[in-house]
Amino acid sequence: MRKRQQMQVHQEAAASVLHARHGMGDGSGNAPGNACCFCWCCCCSCSCLTVRGEDETIQRSTCDRRTDGASNGEESPKPTLEDARSWTASFEKVMKSAAGRGCFRQFLRTEFSEENMMFWLACEELKKETNKTVVEEKVRQIYEDFISILSPKEVSLDSRVRDVINRNMLEPTSHTFDDAQQQIYTLMQRDSYPRYINSAAYTDLLKSLEEPAPPPPPPPPPKP
Template sequence: MMMNVMVVMVVMMMMMVVMMMMMVVMVMVMMMMMMMMMVMMLLMAMMMLKLMIMMKLMRMRMRMVTIMMVTMTMMMLMTCLSPLAVYGSECAEMRKRQIQVYQEAAASVVQARHRMGETPTNASNACCFCWCCCCSCSCLTVRGEEETIQRSVCERRTEITINCEESPRPTLEEARSWSTSFEKVMKSAAGCSCFRQFLRTEFSEENMMFWMACEELKKETNKTVVEEKVRQIYEDFISILSPKEVSLDSHVRDVINRNMLEPTSHTFEEAQQQIYTLMQRDSYPRYINSAEYADLLKTLEEPPPEP
């Protein structure tokens, strides 16, 4: 009996040990599962953090891209609008200078009349230099003389145009020499005529007209006529309001505006040189390679008709 009791007790103790070992194994398994869950949570936290950082970087990049796009748009707008603003300010400035030049020219005409001993009765109001056709203007006495001078200038200008258009027919040797240098074209009356006709087809005839007007101005010695010619050339070719305005840079325009305070026969010398260079570099090569020049040479090469 005692042996049976002891066997039962030993079996029960072994079962308890086995159960305790199983419980220990279960606790260990649960701890491992908890560790795995903690690792997974840590990985998820790291992934979330990485995702947040990426989103933040993307937002920052988007903001930077947006700022750059806005900045570039503003710069483009400023670049597009700045020439208009500069042009508007330049127009206003040029208009002020033109008015000042006109007034100075009028005053110089009055001074010239004083020196000639022909003081007008209303000279005190002559400096207004009216450009309208108002009959009540107080400068009519000055205008009379100015209109006479202006008429003579226009007549001389017309004579220049007629002489150039009706220049003698060039010889074949003379026409061929034009291709060697631009200077030979400008020194030839027939060359000026043919080259001017070519410029007319390119809508740049005003360059030749301005150059010829400056050449005629250099030949003038009468101070009053010089002042009137200078004013007329300024109105015809320099003023931004003229349809025949020539292309000059701002430096040359400033020089002209300074020279207009005391007009001389060399007032437009620098502008004339710039236009001469422009025609030489731009229009002259096209003229030499043009069909007009080739047709002229072909016509001159043909024998004259027998009488």
């Protein structure tokens, strides 16, 4: 029952955002026939979300692969021992290191909260974008992937931040999710980071980096 009520609330919020963005239609009180196609969330039961052409389906699947591969699948180099030890100093040290983010993300995966890092990384990629059309597409994709209550990768945000997002969706920019990104950063810092530093995963990582490198192979015997 609670989930149904939450869905109803977000459906109403999404409807109000859409109404404000596209006006009152043709003046007769009826919404434009194609207004739903600009809906920024997947909370509604609009028929246009289920009746799609094959071309759009192919484009969407391509976009999904691009988002998962580029925004959330950054390469994770192996850390040095010095780098890994520095992560105990602060969460900022972890997040500023590509290797740190990779190792921490693996830990989040074991706690079934990897979506927090995925969302943070997607927001970082969004802030680098300057093309307005691409920004709007990325904003829509991030909303559907991490903000919609229907998404399996929905991140945990309070009602205040969700209200901010709904307002920002009226005019999407590369900073639409700044408040949400900061809240998820703080959540990881206060909740997951202390557990990671005290986890067996982190201890095992340090041990593996402390082990001396194997000696180089002996030189080949001289030719007679």
